[in-house]
Amino acid sequence: MPVGGVTSQPIGHFEFCELHHRDCAPHNASTIAARVTSYGWKTVVAINSTVNAAIEPMTDEELYGREEVWAYPDSGAGDCEDFVLEKRRRLMKAGFSASDLLITVVRKPNGEGHAVLTLRTNDGDFVLDNLNDDVLAWSDTPYTFLKRQASFDSGRWVKVETGTDLPVASLR
Secondary structure: OOEEEEEOOOHHHHHHHHHOHHHHOEOOOOOOOEOOOHHHHHHHHHHHHHHHHHOEEOOHHHHHOOOOOOOOOOOOEEOHHHHHHHHHHHHHHOOOOHHHEEEEEEEOOOOOEEEEEEEEEOOEEEEEEOOEEEEEEHHHOOOEEEEEEEOOEEEEEEEEOOOOOOOOOOOO
């Protein structure tokens, strides 16, 4: 997944980081994507499907009475960001590096915003999604990728440069 420069952090993530400083820190480890073993892939697939089955989809409005809240779904319910946070937490507990587990903001084909977890590997970037139990290469998803956490700092975000942005005007 080609990324560009630093961009704005989603407000929900900013507020999450205010409460969970450790989850949003710069990384001291290498930012070179890891090699995932066969056992590692089984772990990724199991965590993706287990979290998808364990959490009841519910909007932030229903849960918190607010439009945008990023939180661990400790109550057993949550929206797409909450699924992502839980998957990231479990994968980190299983030994994956935070620099390879990147919250990513995408646009669904219907134009609606959505969040997925991107797993960086030496074989490419893969998406864990609460709308699909299959772990897919990012390019095999139906999404338009907008931005994701920076691999060097969980509190920073970078643009995803897919080449699909069309200019609306130009100067000679």
